Amino acid sequence: MHPTLLVAEDEPLMRERLLEMLAESWPEARVVLVAENGNDAWDGFLEHEPDVAFLDIRMPGLSGLEVAERIGTMAHVVFVTAYDQYAVDAFDAGAVDYLLKPVQVDRLERAVARLKAKFTQPPSDGAAMGELLRHLKSALPGVRQERTKWIRASVGRQVRVIDVDEVLFFQSDTRYTRIVLRDYEALVRTPLKDLLSTLDPERFWQIHRATVVNVNAIQAAERLDAERMQVLVKGSEEKLAVSRTFVHLFRE
Amino acid sequence: MWRKVANWYREWEDEQIAVLEKPELASQSPHRFRRFYYGKLAERSPLERQQMRDFSLALKGWRGWLWTAAMFAVYALGGVALHLHSDLGWGAAILVANVCGMSLTFALISAWFNYRQFARKKIRLFKMVVVFAVFGAVTSTALSMWMQGQPISHAMERVSHFLTGVLIGSLVIMVPVLIVSVLRNRQYEVVNAQLQRENEQARLARELAESQLRLLRAQIEPHFLFNTLGAVQQLAQHGAPRAAELTSNLIDFLRSSMRDMRSEQVCLAAEFGLVESYLKVMQVRLGERLRFSLQLPRALEQVQLPTMILLTLVENAIKHGIEPALRGGEVTVSAEAIDQAVRIRVRDGGVGMSTIAEPDGGGGTGLDNVRHRLRLAYGDAASLRLHDGEPGLIADVTIPYVQA
Numbered sequence: 001m002h003p004t005l006l007v008a009e010d011e012p013l014m015r016e017r018l019l020e021m022l023a024e025s026w027p028e029a030r031v032v033l034v035a036e037n038g039n040d041a042w043d044g045f046l047e048h049e050p051d052v053a054f055l056d057i058r059m060p061g062l063s064g065l066e067v068a069e070r071i072g073t074m075a076h077v078v079f080v081t082a083y084d085q086y087a088v089d090a091f092d093a094g095a096v097d098y099l100l101k102p103v104q105v106d107r108l109e110r111a112v113a114r115l116k117a118k119f120t121q122p123p124s125d126g127a128a129m130g131e132l133l134r135h136l137k138s139a140l141p142g143v144r145q146e147r148t149k150w151i152r153a154s155v156g157r158q159v160r161v162i163d164v165d166e167v168l169f170f171q172s173d174t175r176y177t178r179i180v181l182r183d184y185e186a187l188v189r190t191p192l193k194d195l196l197s198t199l200d201p202e203r204f205w206q207i208h209r210a211t212v213v214n215v216n217a218i219q220a221a222e223r224l225d226a227e228r229m230q231v232l233v234k235g236s237e238e239k240l241a242v243s244r245t246f247v248h249l250f251r252e
Numbered sequence: 253m254w255r256k257v258a259n260w261y262r263e264w265e266d267e268q269i270a271v272l273e274k275p276e277l278a279s280q281s282p283h284r285f286r287r288f289y290y291g292k293l294a295e296r297s298p299l300e301r302q303q304m305r306d307f308s309l310a311l312k313g314w315r316g317w318l319w320t321a322a323m324f325a326v327y328a329l330g331g332v333a334l335h336l337h338s339d340l341g342w343g344a345a346i347l348v349a350n351v352c353g354m355s356l357t358f359a360l361i362s363a364w365f366n367y368r369q370f371a372r373k374k375i376r377l378f379k380m381v382v383v384f385a386v387f388g389a390v391t392s393t394a395l396s397m398w399m400q401g402q403p404i405s406h407a408m409e410r411v412s413h414f415l416t417g418v419l420i421g422s423l424v425i426m427v428p429v430l431i432v433s434v435l436r437n438r439q440y441e442v443v444n445a446q447l448q449r450e451n452e453q454a455r456l457a458r459e460l461a462e463s464q465l466r467l468l469r470a471q472i473e474p475h476f477l478f479n480t481l482g483a484v485q486q487l488a489q490h491g492a493p494r495a496a497e498l499t500s501n502l503i504d505f506l507r508s509s510m511r512d513m514r515s516e517q518v519c520l521a522a523e524f525g526l527v528e529s530y531l532k533v534m535q536v537r538l539g540e541r542l543r544f545s546l547q548l549p550r551a552l553e554q555v556q557l558p559t560m561i562l563l564t565l566v567e568n569a570i571k572h573g574i575e576p577a578l579r580g581g582e583v584t585v586s587a588e589a590i591d592q593a594v595r596i597r598v599r600d601g602g603v604g605m606s607t608i609a610e611p612d613g614g615g616g617t618g619l620d621n622v623r624h625r626l627r628l629a630y631g632d633a634a635s636l637r638l639h640d641g642e643p644g645l646i647a648d649v650t651i652p653y654v655q656a
Contacts (some may be wrong), residue, residue: 010538010541010575011479011483011488011538011539012537012538012539013482013483013484013487013536013537013539014479014483014486014537016486017485017486017489020489037577037578058475058575059349060576060577060578061578082474082475082479083474083475084477100478101478101479101482102478102479102481102482102486103482107655165632194578224651
């Protein structure tokens with residue numbers, strides 16, 4: 001069995017180093033995605049669904065903590081961080097493993113051994129993980145992401161300033177993002193994965209790798225079969241597919 | 253009875269010393285009048301309270317009584333002299349001498365310890381003394397005449413006669429009191445000014461220590477040090493010549509920041525050198541995400557600037573501008589002479605203004621420290637301004653241009 005790995009680290013040399021060390025310490029594992037920032041890490045996670053994610057805490061876009069929050073119990077998470085021992089004391093109590101930068105071989109080997117042992121079980125329990133992440137977010141400085149209120153978009157020959165609260169849903173369209181509102185829709189050049197990181201996750205639910213919907217605009221969710229669902233949106237004819245990863249959002 | 257008075261006095265004395273030591277106790281006394289009196293004590297300046305406390309302690313308990321008895325004896329002797337030289341009886345002469353002597357003594361003691369009030373409210377004090385004296389003179393004359401059965405209509409002559417005496421008496425008390433309080437006040441102001449100077453110096457030293465500490469923290473900040481060492485390790489493993497280059501930039505940075513730590517001012521050439529080694533280190537780490545350029549005209553190389561200011565701004569540009577930006581950006585550091593000033597500009601092409609307000613323990617306080625040090629070095633002649641660079645942020649430091 002070949003476990004699949006995601007590695008997210010923004011500094012090129014540290015990234016290279018971690019990859020080389022992983023290749024030595026865990027030769028049977030396969031790195032399926034290398035991300036340079038948090039947005040790519042989360043988007044890539046949805047695409048590849050790896051078993052383990054090695055996440056730098058401080059990254060551009062979504063921080064490692066925010067990516068871990070979204071991953072929840074879908075994979076094992078190992079944080080890679082240069083925060084000093086004092087700041088990461090919280091880890092020792094928690095459900096998540098961590099590596100201090102620069103990563104040392106023996107420490108990585110220990111983490112890999114622990115991962116191999118845990119592998120047979122499902123990832124750590126969600127409640128403890130959520131608690132730990134909340135604690136870390138308040139304890140570690142500089143890992144908050146700014147929220148956007150307005151988006152500038154061209155509609156025909158006009159440039160519109162769109163209030164994000166009025167958006168019904170966002171949909172990825174290769175390198176563009178389609179923004180659908182009640183009366184019109186617009187295209188912006190920013191990829192959805194980058195827009196997503198600036199939206200409030202409480203109010204904008206991602207229901208598919210390519211779709212983010214405003215919670216206030218959800219009329220209902222319909223079950224299609226055991227695994228598939230779709231969302232009906234107020235004020236729009238379109239029906240939006242919910243991917244397996246996000247079906248849990250609509251469980252009673 | 254006697255014991256009761258002694259107890260009361262002892263209690264009052266203890267309370268007064270306690271209030272002088274801790275003015276916040278003033279409002280805790282159960283007696284209304286004492287509360288009022290202690291409130292007045294608490295309003296005095298720390299130095300005055302200190303002086304009065306020393307005095308109260310020196311005269312605490314039997315010493316106070318001993319001194320009072322000694323004064324009584326001295327004034328009694330005065331009374332004897334008064335008796336021999338006038339037609340007053342023994343008892344009356346001793347009483348008059350004691351009343352006058354004690355009043356003068358207490359007035360002088362009050363002036364000695366409450367000189368600031370006395371010196372500040374000279375006119376009011378004088379008016380009060382005169383009003384009380386006239387009131388006392390009129391009522392006591394009227395009372396004695398009524399008791400002796402003389403008609404009140406004759407009173408005016410006697411009052412004016414008596415009044416002259418009373419006014420002379422109050423002047424005899426007022427003049428020494430004023431002299432004492434004015435002299436004491438002058439002395440107080442000298443001491444106070446000296447204390448303030450010492451405070452200011454201590455504050456300067458603290459500011460400097462704080463910025464040195466910041467520099468030390470910047471050097472050993474885990475993100476900086478460990479990430480840089482990790483990069484060195486990675487480069488060294490492959491024997492790349494870049495490892496040697498990165499190490500030598502790190503050495504340059506550490507060495508020149510240690511030099512900064514030892515001095516308060518440094519020339520722009522040296523400070524640009526420090527910033528360049530820092531940016532070179534960061535460029536190896538961040539790769540394509542960081543580009544930078546430095547422009548320092550030769551004429552400005554020797555201009556002096558407080559240490560740490562430029563580095564703090566550049567660190568902020570990296571930390572809040574470049575590192576959080578998905579695609580990075582360019583940092584430009586430049587100096588320019590404008591009229592009689594030198595403008596030093598740090599511009600990053602990364603994330604914009606909104607993130608500066610982020611309360612992250614590093615950014616905000618760094619800028620506060622920069623502003624403080626500019627004010628300490630130049631007063632209002634220097635400034636730090638931030639504005640939107642669209643994209644990114646521009647930080648401008650302007651200092652007076654002093655040509656060598």
